[in-house]
Amino acid sequence: MTSPSTAPTLYRATYLHTPRNPFTHPDALDAQSDGGLLVQDGVIRAAGSFAEVRAAHPDAPVTDLRGGLLLPGFIDTHVHYPQVRVIGGLGLPLLDWLDQCALPEEARMADLAYARGVARDFIGGLIGAGTTTALVFGSHFAGAVDAFFEEATRTGLRAVTGLVVSDRLLREELHTTPQRAYDEGRALIERWHGTGRALYAVTPRFSLSASEGILDACAALMRDFPGVRFTSHINENTREIQTVRDLFPGARDYLDTYERAGLVGRHSVLAHNVHPTDRELGVMAAHRCTAAHCPCSNSALGSGFFPLRRHLDAGVHVSLGSDVGGGTGFSLLKEGLQAHFMQNLMPGGVPLSPAHLLYLATLAGAEALDLPHTGSFQPGRAFDAVHLNPAPGTPLDAVFRHASSPERALAAAFATGTPADVARVWIGGDTVLGG
Numbered sequence: 077m078t079s080p081s082t083a084p085t086l087y088r089a090t091y092l093h094t095p096r097n098p099f100t101h102p103d104a105l106d107a108q109s110d111g112g113l114l115v116q117d118g119v120i121r122a123a124g125s126f127a128e129v130r131a132a133h134p135d136a137p138v139t140d141l142r143g144g145l146l147l148p149g150f151i152d153t154h155v156h157y158p159q160v161r162v163i164g165g166l167g168l169p170l171l172d173w174l175d176q177c178a179l180p181e182e183a184r185m186a187d188l189a190y191a192r193g194v195a196r197d198f199i200g201g202l203i204g205a206g207t208t209t210a211l212v213f214g215s216h217f218a219g220a221v222d223a224f225f226e227e228a229t230r231t232g233l234r235a236v237t238g239l240v241v242s243d244r245l246l247r248e249e250l251h252t253t254p255q256r257a258y259d260e261g262r263a264l265i266e267r268w269h270g271t272g273r274a275l276y277a278v279t280p281r282f283s284l285s286a287s288e289g290i291l292d293a294c295a296a297l298m299r300d301f302p303g304v305r306f307t308s309h310i311n312e313n314t315r316e317i318q319t320v321r322d323l324f325p326g327a328r329d330y331l332d333t334y335e336r337a338g339l340v341g342r343h344s345v346l347a348h349n350v351h352p353t354d355r356e357l358g359v360m361a362a363h364r365c366t367a368a369h370c371p372c373s374n375s376a377l378g379s380g381f382f383p384l385r386r387h388l389d390a391g392v393h394v395s396l397g398s399d400v401g402g403g404t405g406f407s408l409l410k411e412g413l414q415a416h417f418m419q420n421l422m423p424g425g426v427p428l429s430p431a432h433l434l435y436l437a438t439l440a441g442a443e444a445l446d447l448p449h450t451g452s453f454q455p456g457r458a459f460d461a462v463h464l465n466p467a468p469g470t471p472l473d474a475v476f477r478h479a480s481s482p483e484r485a486l487a488a489a490f491a492t493g494t495p496a497d498v499a500r501v502w503i504g505g506d507t508v509l510g511g
C-alpha cells in the first residue's frame with residue numbers, strides 16, 4: 077500500500093545544479109535566475125523557470141526563496157565521525173597527527189555516552205554546512221556506530237557508514253580480529269543497511285593498519301551482502317606509502333593491497349590518492365571506483381597536491397570530501413575553493429569553474445555512492461537542497477544582490493560562503509535545518 081500524497085509545494089528561487097558532468101559536458105550547469113521546483117512527497121516533480129512551472133501548476137502554494145541561492149544538498153564522500161572534536165590539529169604530517177590527535181580521541185568512543193555526544197556534534201556540523209548525504213568513516217567500536225546510525229535516523233541525514241576495522245600499528249584498544257570484524261560488521265549490516273536512509277560501508281582504516289586477514293574479512297562481508305559500499309584510504313602520504321610497501325612485499329602497489337582482496341569495485345571510494353601510480357589509476361578506472369579528493373586535509377597535513385588531471389585523463393571518477401578532522405571543517409564550499417586554489421597553484425592543474433566545483437560537491441558524490449535519486453534537481457530525484465542566504469550587510473550578500481548572473485553568485489558562494497550562510501536545508505523534502 078502506498079502512503080497518501082501530501083500537497084505539493086512550489087519553491088521559487090535562483091537555483092543552480094549540474095545535471096551532467098562538466099568535465100565531460102561543457103554545458104553541464106543549469107542555472108535558473110527565477111526558477112521553480114515543484115516538490116511533492118519529498119520528490120522533485122517539475123523543474124524549470126518559475127513562469128513555466130507555475131503555468132503548469134497554477135494552484136500549488138509557493139514558498140518564495142528569492143534573494144539567495146538554492147543548490148542541491150552537498151554530498152561529502154569522506155569525513156570522520158569520531159574526529160569532530162579534534163578539528164584543527166595543524167602542523168603535523170599524517171602519521172604523527174594520527175598518533176597525537178586522532179587516535180587518542182577515537183579511543184574515547186568506547187564510551188557510549190561520549191559517542192552519542194560526538195554523533196550529535198558531528199551530524200549537527202554536517203547538516204549545518206548544507207551536507208545532506210555523507211560517506212562517513214565510522215568508529216572502531218560497534219556501539220559508537222550504532223549511536224551514529226541512531227542519530228542519523230533522528231536527524232534525517234542520508235548516511236553511509238560502518239565499523240572501522242584494524243588489527244595492527246594503531247593503539248591496542250582500537251584493534252580487532254578478522255572474526256570479530258566480520259561478526260560485528262554482519263550484525264550492523266543486518267540492523268542498518270537499507271533501513272530508512274542508512275547504508276553500510278565496509279571500512280578497513282587503511283592497509284597500514286590491516287593484515288591480509290582483516291582485508292579478507294572485509295571482502296567476505298562485501299560478498300555476503302551485495303550492495304554494501306566500501307571505503308578506505310590510499311596514497312595519502314609518502315611515509316605511509318613506504319610503510320605499506322614494506323608491510324605487503326608481494327603487492328604491486330598500495331591499490332593492490334585492496335585489489336588482491338577483491339575490495340576494488342563500483343561501490344569503492346578511496347580517500348586521497350595524492351600519490352598514485354599510472355597502474356593504480358588504470359585499475360581504478362577499469363573498476364569504476366572513486367577517488368575522494370580532500371583538499372583542505374591535504375593542505376593541513378602537508379600531504380601534497382592531488383593530481384586531478386591524471387585522474388581525469390585516466391578516467392577515474394573523482395568526488396569531494398571534507399576529511400574532518402584532518403580537514404578543517406564541514407563546508408564543501410571551502411573544499412571547493414581549496415580544490416580550486418590547489419589546481420591553480422600546481423603545475424598542470426585543472427582550471428576549475430564554478431560548475432566544476434558545484435558538480436564535485438553534489439552530483440559527483442551521488443555518482444560515487446551510486447545514489448541516483450540525489451545530487452541534482454532533475455525531476456524524479458529527492459528534494460535534498462541547501463538555501464544559501466547570507467545575512468544583510470555581509471560581503472556575500474552584497475555580491476548576491478549585485479551579481480550579473482547566477483553563475484557569478486555561485487562563484488562567490490564558493491569563494492566566501494560559510495555555514496553561517498546556510499539558511500535552510502531539506503532532505504527528502506523535509507526541512508532539517510532552518511525554515
Ligand SMILES: O=c1[nH]c(=O)c2nc[nH]c2[nH]1
Nearest residue numbers: 156178281282309399402
Ligand atoms: O586523513 C586521514 N585521516 C585518518 O583518520 C586516517 N586514518 C588512516 N589514514 C588516514 N588519513
Ligand SMILES: [Zn+2]
Nearest residue numbers: 156309347399
Ligand atoms: Zn580520512
